[in-house]
Structure formats: structure tokens, C-alpha cells
Amino acid sequence: MSVETDLLVDRRVLRRKLSVWRVLAFLFLALALIVAYFALIGTSALQHRAPHIARIKLDGFVGDQTANLKLFDQIAASPATGVIVDINSPGGTTSGGEALYDGLRKLSAKKPTVAVIDGLGASAAYMAAIGTDHIVARRSALVGSIGVLVQYPNVSKLLDTIGVTVEAVKSSPLKAAPDGVTPTSPEARAALASVVNDTYGWFKDLVKDRRKYDDAGLAAVSDGRIFTGKQALDLKLIDEMGDESTAITWLNTSKSVAKDLPVEDWDKPSVSSSFPFAKAGAAWLADSVGLKSLGDVIRAAPETQPGALDGLVSVWHP
Template sequence: MSLETDLLVDRRRLRRKLSLWRVAAFLAAAVALVAVLAVGGGKDLLNKRADHIARVKIAGFIGDQTANLKLFDDIADSSAKAVIVKINSPGGSTSGGEALFDGLRKLSGKKPTVAVIDGLGASAAYMAAIGTDHIVARRSALVGSIGVLVQFPNVGKLLDTIGVKMEEIKSSPLKAAPNGFEPTSPEAAAALASVVNDTYGWFKGLVKERRGYDDAALGVVSDGRIFTGKQALDLKLIDAIGDESAGIAWLEKDKGIAKDLPVQDWEKPSDSRSLFFAQALAALADKAGLPILGSLLASPTAPPGALDGLVSVWQPQAQK
């Protein structure tokens, strides 16, 4: 065997050994990262096994509630003695609010619950609040906006200006109507209004039942406007003015919850935590000399699609 051949064989052996050590180093670092995350999660798990008050946060736009509903089920089966639902949200999809309401009514059958509206509890967020046993809000919080909304643009004039015409063939006149490319027909507007009014009537029925209104009182609070916490208390949309401590005081006084129980945050799985984990592994792969694996791990997941459907959301910029 020639000297050049020997050198080539030795080089290939060295590359194989080096690749093996790189993979081993990556796996060791990955195991260490998992261990660090597990230690933090283990401490949290130990805290939740002791008696405590669970705190759940509902913030931002209310959309799909699969993760929160799973969280409610976990709390129901836990050592939590009560639940604080901390709300700061303008609302969101009506179906998301419905899911929260149903989930919180189910949870309230097993644990006493109190909603604390920190800054904003409107529309679908208020729908969630009335799913609890008691509602507390700050005096300056914004509460209410009971209603249902469908919005769609009409760009027909713009298309005429630039010389674009949309053509379509559909099974019936009300299919995909309104479509935003032409004036909405009276029939399409009436059909959509019937959907909005049906859901609006259902929303008002929830409020009437949960807050004990007669028809006259319900009419005052359900015209879509928002109220301050003080106004909401006077109108019986909420039960008390205060913050989280007021909610805890009510749990202790009215529900017999032991004094000075620790409050433990319960959080749904975080996309940001998963992204951090993936990015950390990608960095480890790059350092270990495995760039292809690193690029695969670092690829982000596509965000969810655009909102479509009925919404119960407070939109101050759209008010007239």
C-alpha cells in the first residue's frame, strides 16, 4: 500500500472518530440542558403538591383555548384549594370565550374560583370572568363590552380604480357572502346579522343567568359599552372593587380557604420556552460541528393563520 493511500485511510479514520466525538459531545450537552430545565420544573411540581391557591392568567387576545382547558383539568385534580383567574384582556373570538366560560364553570364545580380583572376584562374576557364564582376588579379597570362583532373590508371601489374585477361561480347567492369585493346585498347582510344576533342573544343569556339580571337591567349593561370598575360594581357586573388580595380575602371568608396559603402560578406550556430549548440545542449542534442539525433545530414553526369568525372583543380604535 502506498504512502498516499495510508495517509488517506488514516485521515478518514480520524474524521470518523472526530464525528463520533462531536455527536457524543452534543448529546452530553443536550442531556445537561434537559437536566437543568427538569430541575426547575421539578421544584415547581413540588410546590404544586402542597396546599396552595392556584393562579391562572388570561391575557391578550383570546383564541384557541385547548392549552388552558387542559390546565384547568390539571388544577382540578391537584392539591390547589382555590383558583384565582387573573384577567387582563380585550376579549377575542367568541368561541374562545365560550370555551373559557365552560372550562371555568367545570373547574368551579371542584374548586372555588375568583376572577380578578387587573386592567381590562371586556367582551370574551368578561365572558370568562362570569364563569367564576366571584368577580373583583380594580376601580379604574375597564369591564363589559357585552356584544358580538363581525368586520370585513369592502375594497370594491379600490379594485375599480386600478382596473381589477373579481369574478366567481358559486353554488348559491349567499355562499361566501359578504366577500369584500362588491357591495353587500341586503340578503347577505340579513343572513350575517341573524348569526350575530343569535350569538349575541346567547351571550346576554349567560350574563343574565350568572349576574341575576332582569330584562331591564340586562338592557342597560349589554349595549356594547364598557364601564369602569366602579360603574361595573354599581351595575352588578362585578362583586367587589379591589386587587388579588381582595379575591383571596373573599376565598378565606366565604369559601373557608385557610389563611396565608401560598399563591402558585399555573402556566400553560410556553411556545417561547420550547423555542428557547430548540435554539439552545441548535447552538450546541453548531458548536459541536454539526451545522446541518443546527439549522434543522433552529427552523421556527409558522405562526397560526389569520383570525376568521365571530369575535367578542373591545376595539377602541373602531368605536365611533
Template sequence: MLSDADIIADRRRMRRKLTFWRVLSILILVLGLVSAGMFIGRNSLDGSYKNHIARISVSGLIVGSEQMEKLIKQVSASSSVKAVIVSIDSPGGTTTGSEKLYRSLRALAAKKPVVAFVDGNAASGAYITAIATDHIVARETSIVGSIGVIMQYPNVAGLLDKVGVKFEEVKSSPLKAEPSGYKPTSPEAREAMQKIIADSFTWFKGLVADRRGLKETELATVADGRIFTGRQGLPLKLVDELGDERTAVAWLETQKGIEKGLSIREWKPKSYENLSFLSTLAYGADLLGYEKVADNFRRAGEKAAASNLDGLLALWQPSLNN
């Protein structure tokens, strides 16, 4: 008869074996996804499908993906795509990434009807994405707005003083490589940064005023950096209509003359080159039913992506502390 100690030891061995096989199954799935991605890269949508409405999803941090730019060009060139729905759920991203996506979508809109569907967040840089389309449909409780620009950088000068580390530098002029996280920001450096922020903010407001047809007083009401729900954004002209994706399709049919009954096909980048390793692990864990493991991988990926952002941001408060 087994003793309690033997039973506990057996349970531990079984637990270790179970953990091993779970990890192994995730790794095998990841390898399968990578292989599938390479296959999809050679066999993804190329315009050979029958007439349809293309859906392009914009989610997560916007950083100016080359894969997304290529995808939009492919959608534009496809004769079977009769209209495009841009489904948005993003807190924004870098100003250059947002501008790049905006320009690509405007070029697409010059060739095909394009409607935005805010399925969650279209804040800051993601709102720039929304206004690149011909019409904005948002859920009532979605988030829009956050019109503004921010530059953030850590300052570890106090910490360095405590540990007795001094950062030395030799540079050509006082404002070279400013601001620096190794010393307090000088008034001159802060003023220079503020001018950059002001210039980018003026550019952002100009886009909103032009695309949404806002008067100066109307623009001032919405351009103070705050966010709005879809319901609030409707009378403020930040969105055109409340509803879901079917509402967006109905607008394309009634206002742009798109044939009724067309199917919606999701267009995705041709490969997984833009999918980080941690995101791939999260996807694999989700498929295997390990939701908590997937959440941990996903959060780690978000933190890693946010830590790599530099320069000016058009971003609404991503949650990175949980």
C-alpha cells in the same frame, strides 16, 4: 491625528458592531427561552407543591388555546390547589374562543372555588371569562362590560376598481362565501350576517343574565355594548366587589373557607408552544433592557394576531394603529 471624517467613520463602525452584538444577544436569549420552555414543559407544576391558591392569568386576545384548556384541567386535578384566582386583563377575542374558555372555567369551578380578579380589562369575550367564576373582584378604574358581538371584514371593491382588477366567481348559491371583501355586501348577505350576530348576542346576554342574576331591565341597561369602569359596574351587578388580588384572597378565606395564609402560585402552560416568535423576541428584549425594541416586537405580534382573527368577535376596540 485623526480627521473629522475618520472619527465619523470610526463611530459608524462602532455603532454597527454594537447593533450586531445587541441583535446576537437577543437571538441567544431567544434560543435559551425556547430551551427553557422545553425544560419547563417537562418540569412545570404537577401538584407536587404544598397546598396553595393557583393563579391563572388571562391576557391578550382570547382565541381558544389548547394549552390553556390543558392547564385548567391540570389545576382542576391537582390536590394541592385549594382555590383559583383568574387574573384578567384582556379586550376579548373570538366568540368560540371565549365560549371554550368559559366552559373550561365552569368545569373547574364545579370542583374548586374560583374568583376573578379584573386587573385592567375584562371586556366583551374577557367578561365572559369573568362571569364563569364564582365572584368578580375588580379594580375601581378597570374596564368591564362591552357586552356584544361584532363581525368585521375589509371591503376592497373600490380599490380593485381603481386598479382595474375584477374579481370573478362561480358558486352554488347567492349566499355562499358571503360576505365577500371583493364586492359590496348585498342586502340578503347583510341580513343573513345580522341574524348570526343576533343569535350570538342572545347567547351572550343569556350567560350574563344567568350568571349575574340580572332582571330584564337590568340586563338592558348594561347590554348595549358600552364599557364601564369597575366603580360603575358595582351597582350594575357587573362586578361583586372592588379591590385587588388580596381582596379576592380574603373572599376565598371568608366565604369559601379556604385556609388563611396560603401562598399564591402562578400556573402557566407547560411549554412555550403558545408563545409566538415575536412575543418571545419582545420578552427577550425586555430582559436585556431594550424597552423600545420590546414594544415594537410586541405591537407587531398584536397586529399579526389580530389579522388572523376570523368569524365572530367578542372584542373591545384593540389598539392596532399605533
């Protein structure tokens, strides 16, 4: 066999091997993209294909709401005929409560919504509740705590005692004030109070508008106190006492939602901690098979990350 023939055979073998590797690379790329897609959006939207009543659970601390807002959009586009928002939360960040309120008002424009305060619906969690069309709470539930708070420790006396001085060069006296390591000036306290009062006024306006209060009625419920479900009903903070069955009855009688529909839980899209690695692997595979432009798109795709705790909180805890 001549040298030229040997080279031709070797080239054909190499070309076949290269074709196999390209096919495998494409398969790995497709698998990585599928994993990344489901890690980003979750699978709830694929699980609920028949008419039903959707149940969303809002429990624990109210923080970043990226996942819940995506969930609301998925439910809005689903065959769900009504939505129950199961709330058991002391509240959390004011911005998180605002995001929930806006998201639930948007969802309520497409599906009838009802909140069920199972144990605790305070502050930012109550802000979420008033974003629905109707509020139900158990008699012994705790409701309200309408207000805004900023807390910070001041250890300046302790530092004086142990002989530590914290120095700073500021662009202006109110920059990074209060800092917790020096006494809070009257000017800094007044500036912070103006921020709290502005947000508190906005919160009260939401409650006044959604619960149809006059000024006297609003003043009676917005001093930061919590109320039992019975007290909340008397004060018109909620619409009914009851539980999930009460909410279903309201959906049936007021919104013509079939009472015998199944109630299905919708889970928030989960963001796997390995998603950045899947994204990086998908980008590398795209580059390897000559699809550099696709690799650039994958690398540029945003990742869902939990938001940081903001300075203003609407939360209740004894």
C-alpha cells in the same frame, strides 16, 4: 485459528456491538419520550404539590384555549384549595371566550374560583370572568363590552377605480358572502346579521343567568359599552371593587380557604416548536429497535397547534 473459529469470534463481537447499540437506542427513545411528554403537558403539575391558592393569568388576545383548558384540568386535580383568575384582556374570538367560560365553570365545580380584573376585562374576557364564582375589579378597571362583532373591509369601489374585476362561480348567492371585493347584498348582510344576533343572544343569556339580571337590568349593560369598576359594581357586573387581596379575603370568608396559604402561579403547558421533530425522532428510534407498533402510536399522537381566528369576535378596543 481456523476459519470457523474466526467467524464465531466475529459473530460474538458483532452481537455485543449490536446489543450496545440497542441499549443506546432504548435510552435515546426514553429520553425523546420524556422530552415530548413534558413539552406536551408542561411541568406546572409537578411544581405544585402542597396546598396553595393557584393563580392563572389571562392576558392579551383571547384566541385558541387548548393550553388553558389543559391547565384548568391540572389545577382541578392538584392540591390547590382555591383559584384566582387574573384577567387583563380586551377579549378576542367568541369561541375562545366560550371555551374559557366552559373550562372555568368546570374548574369551579371542583375548586372555588374568583376573577380579578386588573385593568381590562372586556367582551370575551368578561365572558371568562362570569365563568368564575366571584368577580373583583379595580375601581379604574374597564369592564363589559358585551357584544359580538364581524368586521370585513369592502374594497369594491377601489377595485372599480383601478379597473380590476373579481369574478367567481358560486354554488349559491350567499356562498362566501360577503367577500369584500363586491358590494354586499342585502341578503348577505341579513344572513350575517342573523349569525351575529344569535350569538349575541347567547352571550346575553350567559350574563343574565350568571349575574341574575332581569330584562331591564340586562338591557342596561349589554349594549356594547364598557364601564369602570365603580360603574360595573353599581350595575352588578362585578361583586366587589378591589385587588388580589380582596379576592383572597373572599376565598377565606366565603369558601373557607386558609388566608395564609401561598399564592402560586400556574403556567400554561408550553408546546415547543421542536416537538414534532422529537416525536419523529422517537418514532424512528422505536422502529430501529424493532418496536414498529410503538412507532406507529407515536406518529399518530396529536400535536397541539394554535387555532385560527374565527369569524365572530367579542373584543373591545378604542
